[in-house]
């Protein structure tokens with residue numbers, strides 16, 4: 001299943017400003033894509049377009065198309081689209097509605113009238129997959145921020161979407177919880193072929209995970225493509241997103257072969273430099 005965005009522009013009702021301005025992008029099946037850009041550039045608005053919250057819940061002027069698995073989002077209801085594309089928000093506590101973790105996971109499918117036995121199966125599968133065994137009976141307020149976010153991810157996956165869009169899911173988490181959530185996304189992408197679109201302005205967090213990056217600025221796509229190419233693109237540094245320090249170092253070393261490898265971690269940079277020295 002793929003997502004195709006064709007010449008998408010959007011302004012919220014009452015404003016003439018195009019928050020998204022002629023965006024054309026595609027997200028192929030099974031990819032892990034990082035979406036970054038400075039605050040206010042339209043990341044959240046784009047996420048809302050990906051699962052039909054725009055145009056169905058946010059009034060405004062939408063031009064162009066978002067096609068999800070052959071469905072035009074303008075022509076399908078939000079609850080139908082939610083079974084194709086799941087959206088996880090920044091603040092997990094705002095998304096949790098049920099008295100405990102099991103009920104939370106069951107909540108979405110219950111609302112869609114999924115048979116009880118099938119709901120039980122999904123709940124058990126997700127508790128195992130997301131490793132929620134220890135907290136399955138707990139109430140949302142008994143959970144840490146990281147646990148809440150993992151539960152929010154499980155509850156979203158209970159509708160069995162093939163694409164998971166996460167809007168800055170770790171920005172309110174401590175570093176260890178953030179790391180655990182990102183590792184979970186990595187695993188779901190690798191082992192369960194889930195397409196992941198991760199909105200995250202801290203590129204040093206997303207770069208090691210994402211095969212591709214899309215950088216937005218002022219509602220436009222500034223750069224998009226394989227992670228390394230995008231990070232080495234000088235246009236991206238000008239936008240005001242934080243280029244990972246290790247990439248800045250590789251750029252400054254100005255060594256063509258090292259730049260071609262563009263290592264994304266300290267370890268891989270050291271390894272690449274040692275290999276160069278041995279040549």
Ligand SMILES: Nc1ncnc2c1ncn2[C@@H]1O[C@H](COP(=O)(O)OP(=O)(O)O)[C@@H](O)[C@H]1O
Pocket residue numbers: 012013019037038039040041042043044045046058
């Ligand atoms: N519900 C809304 N109604 C009106 N304007 C909005 C709404 N949500 C966001 N905006 C505006 O759209 C622009 C882009 O916002 P947003 O998509 O949240 O950017 P980002 O997530 O990149 O910070 C901002 O100028 C913001 O004020």
Ligand SMILES: [Mg+2]
Pocket residue numbers: 043044045167
């Ligand atoms: Mg946002």
